[in-house]
Amino acid sequence: MSKFLKAAATAFSLVAFVAGPAYAEGDPAQGEKVFKKCKACHMVGDKATNRVGPHLNDVFGRTAGTVDGYKYSKHMIGAGDGGLVWDAATLASFLEKPKQLVPKNKMAFKGLKKAEDRANVIAYLASYSEAASSAAAQPAAKAEAADAPAAKPEGVQVAAAPSGTPGGTASSGPMGLGRVALPEEVTAWDIDVRPDGMGLPKGRGNVLDGEEVFVDQCASCHGDFGEGRDRWPVLAGGLDTLADDRPVKTIGSYWPYLSTVYDYIRRAMPFGNARSLSDDDVYAITAYLLYMNDIVDDDEFELSHENFAVTRLPNEENFIPDNRMEESHWVANAEPCMSNCMPDPATITMRARILDVTPESGDDDSGIGQID
Numbered sequence: 001m002s003k004f005l006k007a008a009a010t011a012f013s014l015v016a017f018v019a020g021p022a023y024a025e026g027d028p029a030q031g032e033k034v035f036k037k038c039k040a041c042h043m044v045g046d047k048a049t050n051r052v053g054p055h056l057n058d059v060f061g062r063t064a065g066t067v068d069g070y071k072y073s074k075h076m077i078g079a080g081d082g083g084l085v086w087d088a089a090t091l092a093s094f095l096e097k098p099k100q101l102v103p104k105n106k107m108a109f110k111g112l113k114k115a116e117d118r119a120n121v122i123a124y125l126a127s128y129s130e131a132a133s134s135a136a137a138q139p140a141a142k143a144e145a146a147d148a149p150a151a152k153p154e155g156v157q158v159a160a161a162p163s164g165t166p167g168g169t170a171s172s173g174p175m176g177l178g179r180v181a182l183p184e185e186v187t188a189w190d191i192d193v194r195p196d197g198m199g200l201p202k203g204r205g206n207v208l209d210g211e212e213v214f215v216d217q218c219a220s221c222h223g224d225f226g227e228g229r230d231r232w233p234v235l236a237g238g239l240d241t242l243a244d245d246r247p248v249k250t251i252g253s254y255w256p257y258l259s260t261v262y263d264y265i266r267r268a269m270p271f272g273n274a275r276s277l278s279d280d281d282v283y284a285i286t287a288y289l290l291y292m293n294d295i296v297d298d299d300e301f302e303l304s305h306e307n308f309a310v311t312r313l314p315n316e317e318n319f320i321p322d323n324r325m326e327e328s329h330w331v332a333n334a335e336p337c338m339s340n341c342m343p344d345p346a347t348i349t350m351r352a353r354i355l356d357v358t359p360e361s362g363d364d365d366s367g368i369g370q371i372d
Helices: 003-018 028-037 074-081 088-096 115-126 142-147 183-189 207-217 258-268 279-292
Strands: 204-206 302-304
Touching (some): 204 207, 207 279, 258 279, 279 302
């Protein structure tokens, strides 16, 4: 039996134990509200189409990875081949921890923590699924919610950890809230990377590995080749377009430093599941982006903490350093001028209306500012 089938069998048996006939009724109206979190990627209802994720009409009874016209990850297709069919139980498990039920699938969303939210979303999806009977479509929230800790009443403050506890030293501030951060917490937060390579973790990744990680983790939003999908940004191309009316700003055309690329991917991507990539994965994705933007032309190129600082982006020279600390009033430690600073009155040299930066209705006599 494959690793996936073993994991799936374990997951399905757990789901069956927790989410059998004990499923309580969910509220489709409340589920529609919760589904707003999903709308960036999924559609449901009349005229629903595939977007970043597949449409969710008739999801009940559907084998995983089988919506026509949608490009699934190999892991989701493998889950379907292994017997994963969407019903109230499997949907509940997937919505709680998507990466646990189907590891390395494309879905970047971390999951819905509240059993009630999962119950309501499943009831909402059931209303758009002919195969969902009222009994099969009701998520198992009642038994699950009964075991969940009671919600903290609004307005109640959680007590700060007492001094000397493993959680850190309690605050000595006027309200006694919070505590001093532990060294390991500071280390986890302090992950910024400077253009000279300061702050880079040790690691490495090549273009080919980056392509595989990118397809699994990034392509659902940005396209297989960084061309962008829907309103998600383009990541490749745009060279020599900055002077155009509609410049294409990518790391190959606009960004000044590779450190910003690495730092952003490491800190914020993939969308909805930030900080889930290993340092080597981030190196590999960054190498693949360099390759897609023709900054490197070798598909075996490997980016690492050792060669990172010598890898430059094309637009670096068009950025200037922030030298405000060298200005005269800073150097002299003087107060900046706040009134009557100019020897002569300020004059208007151009109006926004003439520059066509202010949209007009187009009915003025001169025609200035019309939108073509």
